Every structure is written in C-alpha cells, then in structure tokens.
Amino acid sequence: MNSRQGDDMKEIRRGRETGTLGKLMALVDLVALADRPMRFTDILSLSDQPRGTLHRQLSHLVEEGLLETDRDGCYLPGIRLLSLASRSWARxxxxxxxxxxxxxxxxxxxxxxxxxxxxxxxxxxxxxxxxxxxxxxxxxxxxxxxxxxxxxxxxxxxxxxxxxxxxxxxxxxxxxxxxxxxxxxxxxxxxxxxxxxxxxxxxxxxxxxxxxxxxxxxxxxxxxxxxxxxxxxxxxxxxxxxxxxxxxxxxxxxxxxxxxxxxxxxxxx
Amino acid sequence: MNSRQGDDMKEIRRGRETGTLGKLMALVDLVALADRPMRFTDILSLSDQPRGTLHRQLSHLVEEGLLETDRDGCYLPGIRLLSLASRSWARxxxxxxxxxxxxxxxxxxxxxxxxxxxxxxxxxxxxxxxxxxxxxxxxxxxxxxxxxxxxxxxxxxxxxxxxxxxxxxxxxxxxxxxxxxxxxxxxxxxxxxxxxxxxxxxxxxxxxxxxxxxxxxxxxxxxxxxxxxxxxxxxxxxxxxxxxxxxxxxxxxxxxxxxxxxxxxxxxx
DNA sequence: CTTCTTGTTCCATTATTTGGAACTCAATTT
DNA sequence: AAATTGAGTTCCAAATAATGGAACAAGAAG
The missing domain is CATH 3.30.450.40 (GAF domain)
Known part of the structure; x- marks a missing residue:
C-alpha cells in the first residue's frame, strides 16, 4: 500500500538478504542442510529463482568452491568450506x-x-x-x-x-x-x-x-x-x-x- | 592485440574472479589465512579496495556469518563456516x-x-x-x-x-x-x-x-x-x-x- | 515422431556494487 | 585548548554485475 509498510517488512525480516551474497549463501545453506545431493531442479523448486538466474548463481558457487557437482550433476557442499573452517577452528x-x-x-x-x-x-x-x-x-x-x-x-x-x-x-x-x-x-x-x-x-x-x-x-x-x-x-x-x-x-x-x-x-x- | 589473447589469459588465470562473490571470498580467504585477527586497516592495505567499498563488503560478510568481529573490531573467520563444513564433512x-x-x-x-x-x-x-x-x-x-x-x-x-x-x-x-x-x-x-x-x-x-x-x-x-x-x-x-x-x-x-x-x-x- | 523434462545460453532491463569524498570521533601533537 | 592525524563510517551519482524471460539443446518418456 504505502512505503512505510514495505520498510517495516524489511526490518522485521530476520535474515535480511545481504544483496547478492545473501542470496548465494541461502543456496549454500540449502545444499548443505539437505541430507542428499541436490539436483538442479530440486534446488529450483526450493529456491524461487528463475532457471537462468539459479543456473548462474550455482555456477559461481561451484567456481568458488563453496559447492561442488558430482558426476550426475548433483550439487554438494564444497571442500573449500572444510578448508576455511579448519583454519578458523584451529585458531x-x-x-x-x-x-x-x-x-x-x-x-x-x-x-x-x-x-x-x-x-x-x-x-x-x-x-x-x-x-x-x-x-x-x-x-x-x-x-x-x-x-x-x-x-x-x-x-x-x-x-x-x-x-x-x-x-x-x-x-x-x-x-x-x-x-x-x-x-x-x-x-x-x-x-x-x-x-x-x-x-x-x-x-x-x-x-x-x-x-x-x-x-x-x-x-x-x-x-x-x-x-x-x-x-x-x-x-x-x-x-x-x-x-x-x-x-x-x-x-x-x-x-x-x-x-x-x-x-x-x-x-x- | 586480438581477442584470442584475452581468452587465453582468462583461461590461464586460476582464481578468475566470479563477480561479486569472488571478491568477497577473496576477503574471507584473506582473513581465514591470516594467523591473527585483522583490523580494518590491515585488510585495507592487503586488498586493494577503496575504503568505502571494503567496509560494505566486510559488513555483508559479517551479516552472513562468514566473518565475525571481536570486541576490538578485528575481523575473524565466522563460526558459520564451521557449521557448514561439519555438514559437508559428515555426509x-x-x-x-x-x-x-x-x-x-x-x-x-x-x-x-x-x-x-x-x-x-x-x-x-x-x-x-x-x-x-x-x-x-x-x-x-x-x-x-x-x-x-x-x-x-x-x-x-x-x-x-x-x-x-x-x-x-x-x-x-x-x-x-x-x-x-x-x-x-x-x-x-x-x-x-x-x-x-x-x-x-x-x-x-x-x-x-x-x-x-x-x-x-x-x-x-x-x-x-x-x-x-x-x-x-x-x-x-x-x-x-x-x-x-x-x-x-x-x-x-x-x-x-x-x-x-x-x-x-x-x-x- | 512428438511431447516432457532437464539443463544451458543469450541479452536488454534492472538492481547492486563501486569509489570518491565528506563526515565522525578519538587519540595525539602543537 | 586548538589543530592534526588516524581509524572507521556514511552517502550518492556512475559503473558494473545480476536478473529473468525466452530461446536453445539434448535426453527420456509417451
């Protein structure tokens, strides 16, 4: 209706999307919290993004090592996560x-x-x-x-x-x-x-x-x-x-x- | 010279920056690989980003839990990394x-x-x-x-x-x-x-x-x-x-x- | 062969990020 | 006390990257 309502909504939302990063990390969460490798389409139905967008987002995440794909094309959490975590834990x-x-x-x-x-x-x-x-x-x-x-x-x-x-x-x-x-x-x-x-x-x-x-x-x-x-x-x-x-x-x-x-x-x- | 050279360069570069995500992950790396908590200015001198930009980038990373700040304002790897890694490891x-x-x-x-x-x-x-x-x-x-x-x-x-x-x-x-x-x-x-x-x-x-x-x-x-x-x-x-x-x-x-x-x-x- | 389903690419539009500058607030120096 | 420096934060027009619809492949199912 008016802009105030919009603002309120934004402030109430807990995990307010941090622009691009927020959307990408939501995907990482989605893949990491699932208890099985996720297919492109599985993710597509859970995240409400258009296909083209989702595809590029996942590509970027894979390129950065936050996600990986197995030979069936399923998405898994990437090994880089382990690597980063190990250092943060040790110190x-x-x-x-x-x-x-x-x-x-x-x-x-x-x-x-x-x-x-x-x-x-x-x-x-x-x-x-x-x-x-x-x-x-x-x-x-x-x-x-x-x-x-x-x-x-x-x-x-x-x-x-x-x-x-x-x-x-x-x-x-x-x-x-x-x-x-x-x-x-x-x-x-x-x-x-x-x-x-x-x-x-x-x-x-x-x-x-x-x-x-x-x-x-x-x-x-x-x-x-x-x-x-x-x-x-x-x-x-x-x-x-x-x-x-x-x-x-x-x-x-x-x-x-x-x-x-x-x-x-x-x-x- | 010609476009081929450009393409070659791109392919050779290992960590080709994946737009926004690449820059942000480079920062996470920088903080995670350092062996001490990093101050804003330390990071500023190591990443060649303008102050304003770097500040917003770090804020986003903190908001997403990939980094944290201690009470002195120093940046540390975030605990969310551990959480994500644990799931990727277990499965x-x-x-x-x-x-x-x-x-x-x-x-x-x-x-x-x-x-x-x-x-x-x-x-x-x-x-x-x-x-x-x-x-x-x-x-x-x-x-x-x-x-x-x-x-x-x-x-x-x-x-x-x-x-x-x-x-x-x-x-x-x-x-x-x-x-x-x-x-x-x-x-x-x-x-x-x-x-x-x-x-x-x-x-x-x-x-x-x-x-x-x-x-x-x-x-x-x-x-x-x-x-x-x-x-x-x-x-x-x-x-x-x-x-x-x-x-x-x-x-x-x-x-x-x-x-x-x-x-x-x-x-x- | 046709029709779905799944995944990939393209590109004008749109939204986000960028970076310089201005500003705050201490701490330090003059 | 005033001025200066250093560290961090905020702002906004301009530059850049993300978006999403549509079109394109390539199998699999009917």
Whole structure:
C-alpha cells in the first residue's frame, strides 16, 4: 500500500538478504542442510529463482568452491568450506583457551565433554573431548542443535536476564525430540530459573533418548558471548546421582574458562 | 592485440574472479589465512579496495556469518563456516566409504592414517585416524598442504599421465620445508616415475623434519577425482624397513577404497 | 515422431556494487 | 585548548554485475 509498510517488512525480516551474497549463501545453506545431493531442479523448486538466474548463481558457487557437482550433476557442499573452517577452528581463541579445561573435566568424569556457543537460539559445538571409546571424534564439532533441549544451550540461556531471555525465545518453535523435551516457553522458563539458582543445567533425555548431561554457563561480562560446557553420557551410566556429583566439577571448569578468557582478553588490547 | 589473447589469459588465470562473490571470498580467504585477527586497516592495505567499498563488503560478510568481529573490531573467520563444513564433512560420500578402510589400516600399522584429496597442486586432508596417543584429533582435517612434498599428494599426482602431470605442475613454486624437499619439477618428476612403477609414494621428511610416510593413490577411472591414503609416523619409529613393510597394506587399502567407490557409484545413478 | 523434462545460453532491463569524498570521533601533537 | 592525524563510517551519482524471460539443446518418456 504505502512505503512505510514495505520498510517495516524489511526490518522485521530476520535474515535480511545481504544483496547478492545473501542470496548465494541461502543456496549454500540449502545444499548443505539437505541430507542428499541436490539436483538442479530440486534446488529450483526450493529456491524461487528463475532457471537462468539459479543456473548462474550455482555456477559461481561451484567456481568458488563453496559447492561442488558430482558426476550426475548433483550439487554438494564444497571442500573449500572444510578448508576455511579448519583454519578458523584451529585458531579460535575461545576454543584454545578452553581446551585444557575440557581435558581435565574429561579426565575427572570419564565421560564426553562438549564446548558449545549460543548463536541465536541454537548451540554450535566448538569442541569435544572423548575418552577411550573412540566411536567417532569430531562428528559433533560444528553441529548446531536447539538451545532449549540441550544442556549447553539451557546453561547459556540461563546467563541472560529475564528481558533478554524473553526477547530471544520469542517466537521459538518447540519440537518434541523425546517425551522429556520442553514443549513451551513456560516449561523452559521454569527450568531456566532453576538453572540460574543451581548454577548448572541438566538434560535428562530431552534431546535424545538415553542421553543425559550436566552443563554450566560460560559468558563474557557483557553477555555478548554466551556459551557452555557439558559432560554427556548414556543414561544407564549417567544416573541422577552422577549428574549431581559432577555438577561442581562442571561449574568449576566453566569458572576456570571464564577466568582464563578474561585474563587473556584484558591485557591484550 | 586480438581477442584470442584475452581468452587465453582468462583461461590461464586460476582464481578468475566470479563477480561479486569472488571478491568477497577473496576477503574471507584473506582473513581465514591470516594467523591473527585483522583490523580494518590491515585488510585495507592487503586488498586493494577503496575504503568505502571494503567496509560494505566486510559488513555483508559479517551479516552472513562468514566473518565475525571481536570486541576490538578485528575481523575473524565466522563460526558459520564451521557449521557448514561439519555438514559437508559428515555426509561426504568418499570419506564415509573410505573410513572403514582407514580404520583397518590404522589397526594393521598402529600409526596415523590420513585420507586426502588433490585440489590443484594442494592436498586437502579429509580424514585422519589415530591410534592411542590422542594428541589432537582433527587438527589435520581440512588442512591444505602442497602436493609435491606430501605422500598423499605425490601418490595422487602419480595417477596422472605425463601430459596432465606437466600441465598441473607448470608454474609450481617449490618451497624448501626441509633439506629433503623437492626443489624443482625435475626432482619431483623423477620421484613420480618411481612412484608409478612402485604403486606407492614415500615421504622421508620432505614436508616436516622427523616425519615419514608411505602413501598410495586413489582415483576415479576418469581421473576426475585424485586422492591418496597414507600411513604417517615419526622417523625414529617409522624406518625405511617399516615403510617397505607397510607399502602393500597401503596399496591394498587404496585398492579397496577404489573398489568400494565404484560399486557405490555404479548402481546409484 | 512428438511431447516432457532437464539443463544451458543469450541479452536488454534492472538492481547492486563501486569509489570518491565528506563526515565522525578519538587519540595525539602543537 | 586548538589543530592534526588516524581509524572507521556514511552517502550518492556512475559503473558494473545480476536478473529473468525466452530461446536453445539434448535426453527420456509417451
């Protein structure tokens, strides 16, 4: 109708398209998040672009190595992504500072230790330290999971004050991964309040059946960075008593990481 | 002069800029390859863009999560890279097919096993299986190293015919990582000829002092995909005799991976 | 053989990027 | 205190790149 409405729309849209790059990255996401190689036509139907346009966009992405094509002409995520990520991971300051503490915590508990950062309402796992049973290292690194049903995610959320918390979870959709998953903001809110009091979060099979964890929040003083550290294991080994027993250790690890971050960041500038 | 020359130039240029995306990815590279957080002005001096332009480009990259800024305003690789890479890695067909063979080879030799693919004249490591001593898993995954001084790289190159080999290494610059590193195409060429005859490549401290390896080539029948698998270890443990002893095992692993790839790709289509 | 489906190329139109200059805001020097 | 420098940000006419419709290939299905 009028131009004001148009402007409002623009501002409301979360991922406001960053010109050309935004459209291209949306395609990369589309291909990377799909769980099978995508044909040209598959992508065409999911992205509403004209054929000619889409074709050129994909060509550019392939040329830059962000996507690849297999011999059937299907599109896959490109290897250049791995290459770029490996460097960013190896030199990530937060991760390198936290690493020794993760190892200590792993040694103390014998179970798998995770480090994750909050990104909107998702947790992205930055590191993982496993014990002997080397099932598959790394598999979790880089993974994104919902904050509301993971220990690390809930711990990170608990560092927010009420107003920031509500702003962040507004409009969040709850997916019932298990019968214990929170189904509404109300349930999550109550849990978060407990977590604030307790200083650590429990995940009792909320994200995956048979998997429990205890996590503690890590955050910068201005809450610009929200993260968490957790100890995870199978429910038959990780009983409620174990979770209680490990809670102080996890809190201590989180505290140590926060302190190291401060002393690392302070003097630098 | 004439248009032919122009066309030739275009074809010769490796990273021909893909319009907007090419320029932006060049910036991502610049930031990701630097070994310290980059200030706006640092980037300004390295990329020859006007200030205004560069500023908008970086803003877009940050908005899309490919880059991030720390509290000092320095630019770092973004966490979204990790997230995208993790998905591409987890579902990489070649890697998943190869994985069991890498594990077997690791068990047979007790040393670290690598899987890498050739990209131009660089090897990118796709997977790594280590034994007990869990120094730092993953660290190598995604890493790019020159083909001419790594076992995997030389093995992959050996699958090329003479013409393709010369075309690929034309203009290659040799950096002397150790005293054993090849310094010229001539030396590399001779080595490659031996590798072709032998069916496997040796790296005797050519890339890193004190590190030796034996590698075998993996390639699709049309040589569109060139890769290699290797067993690596410290020189004091990995003697020449060991390398000879492991050579058949490595060749067998490579052969098995090739066969699995074929039977996987064949029926699919 | 004809008709779909899938993928590729072309080019005038349209929208985005460009780059120079002007501006802000500290920190440093005079 | 005023002036100068350095670092980063914003603006807008001009240059450039992206767009999208249509036409063109090339198989596969009917």
């Amino acid at each position: 990530n300051e937060f991760r390198t500072v936290a690493e020794p503490h993760l190892r200590l915590l792993q040694a103390q508990t014998g179970e798998t230790v995770h480090l994750g950062v909050l990104r909107g309402t998702e947790v992205i796992y930055l590191d993982k330290v496993e014990g002997r049973q080397s099932v598959r290292m790394y598999s979790q690194i880089g993974n994104a999971s919902p904050a509301y049903c993971t220990g690390v995610g809930k711990a990170a959320l608990s560092a927010l004050d009420d107003i920031s918390f509500e702003a962040r979870v507004a409009g969040l959709e709850f997916h019932a991964y298990t019968e214990h998953t929170h189904r509404s903001v109300a349930g999550l809110r109550a849990d978060i309040e407990d977590i604030r009091r307790r200083g650590c979060a429990f995940d009792r099979e909320e994200h995956e059946s048979g998997i429990c964890c205890v996590a503690a929040p890590i955050h910068s003083d201005d809450n610009e960075m929200l993260a968490g550290v957790s100890v995870t294991g199978p429910a038959y080994r990780v009983t409620s008593e174990k979770l209680q027993e490990w809670a102080p250790l996890v809190r201590a690890a989180a505290a140590a990481i926060m302190q190291d971050m401060q002393s690392r960041l302070g003097p630098r500038r | 990489n067909e070649f890697r998943t097919v190869a994985e069991p063979h890498l594990r077997l080879l690791q068990a047979q030799t007790g040393e670290t096993v690598h899987l890498g693919v050739l990209r131009g004249t660089e090897v990118i490591y796709l997977d790594k299986v280590e034994g007990r001593q869990s120094v730092r898993m993953y660290s190598q995954i995604g890493n790019a190293s020159p083909a001419y001084c790594t076992g995997v790289g030389k093995a992959a190159l050996s699958a090329l015919d003479d013409i393709s080999f010369e075309a690929r290494v034309a203009g290659l610059e040799f950096h002397a990582y150790t005293e054993h590193t090849h310094r010229s195409v001539a030396g590399l060429r001779a080595d490659i000829e031996d590798i072709r005859r032998r069916g496997c490549a040796f790296d005797r401290e050519e890339h890193e002092s004190g590190i030796c390896c034996v590698a075998a080539p993996i390639h699709s029948d049309d040589n569109e995909m060139l890769a290699g698998v290797s067993v690596t270890g410290p020189a004091y443990r990995v003697t020449s005799e060991k390398l000879q002893e492991w050579a058949p095992l490595v060749r067998a692993a490579a052969a098995a991976i090739m066969q699995d790839m074929q039977s996987r790709l064949g029926p699919r289509r």
